[in-house]
Amino acid sequence: xxxxxxxxxxxxxxxxxxxxxxxxxxxxxxxxxxxxxxxxxxxxxxxxxxxxxxxxxxxxxxxxxxxxxxxxxxxxxxxxxxxxxxxxxxxxxxxxxxxxxxxxxxxxxxxxxxxxx
Amino acid sequence: xxxxxxxxxxxxxxxxxxxxxxxxxxxxxxxxxxxxxxxxxxxxxxxxxxxxxxxxxxxxxxxxxxxxxxxxxxxxxxxxxxxxxxxxxxxxxxxxxxxxxxxxxxx
Numbered sequence: 001x002x003x004x005x006x007x008x009x010x011x012x013x014x015x016x017x018x019x020x021x022x023x024x025x026x027x028x029x030x031x032x033x034x035x036x037x038x039x040x041x042x043x044x045x046x047x048x049x050x051x052x053x054x055x056x057x058x059x060x061x062x063x064x065x066x067x068x069x070x071x072x073x074x075x076x077x078x079x080x081x082x083x084x085x086x087x088x089x090x091x092x093x094x095x096x097x098x099x100x101x102x103x104x105x106x107x108x109x110x111x112x113x114x115x116x117x
Numbered sequence: 118x119x120x121x122x123x124x125x126x127x128x129x130x131x132x133x134x135x136x137x138x139x140x141x142x143x144x145x146x147x148x149x150x151x152x153x154x155x156x157x158x159x160x161x162x163x164x165x166x167x168x169x170x171x172x173x174x175x176x177x178x179x180x181x182x183x184x185x186x187x188x189x190x191x192x193x194x195x196x197x198x199x200x201x202x203x204x205x206x207x208x209x210x211x212x213x214x215x216x217x218x219x220x221x222x223x224x
Contacts, residue, residue: 035213037161045153045161045204047213059211062118095160100151100208105163105172 002026002106004096009111012086020081020111022096030054030074033099036081038092039110048094051079064090086115119143119207123216129224136192138219140183140205148184149209156201164203165190195221 008020022034036048049060049070058070069082079096093110120143130136140150148168155161163172165181168188178193192199200223205216 039161044218045155045206045215047206047215050211050213061212100163100206100213101149101166103166103170103173105166107160107162109160 002098002104004098004106004108006094006096006108006111009094009113011114011116013117014086014088014115016086016115017082017084018086018113020083020094020113022079022081022108024077024079024096027098027104029077032102034072034079035097035100036070036079037095037097037107038090038113039095040089040092046092049081083113086113088115091115118212119146119210119214121205121207121214121216123205123219125219126217127220127222129222130195131224132195132197134195136195136199136221138190138203138205138221140188140190140216142186142188142207142209145185146207146209149207150181150183150188151206151208152181152190153204153206154201155204156198161204192221197223 003025005023033052035050038048039045051058051070055072067085072079091114093112095107095110097107122141124139150168152165153161153163164175169181180191182189203219
């Protein structure tokens, strides 16, 4: 069974940092890109970042470039999202997902991030 | 960045109706279009990938069509469990972008 489990979400002050983790199981983790997607309260979905199979290629939405860093540890079947210089508008539930274009696709249950003073 | 314009943003429909949701891309995305739905309080779930391929376990009353810049999600014979919010997503180029969503409510 494919499972994605996010953790690390918390309440943090503006300007602070958080590191989110996504632990994967049930599939050949090192063979797939992984995405982070967020959903702001009562709003829609926003793709945040992704990383390729060996971690050599990363992509980000403009609003987080220079502040967020995605990485992975294939030995631990995990992907991370280091979030620095957090802003109020980064408040959201953060999900990790498997690739959107493969025949199977999964989302984690999400981890909430609240940026507030 | 590719903009995804989804319409309508909300609609009311009755059980048994046929519902059509449209997504328009600001440039050619070939068939790199995904449809996702989300029920209140639940995790989003993919319905369709590559514009027209149904995910395993998704009822056949759902169908997707289109290529290039115009895409359609059709739900035939709407069922109670179909009342949800639907999103399109383009994965043709980075940054991937979602449509604004369509909330399908009970009339």
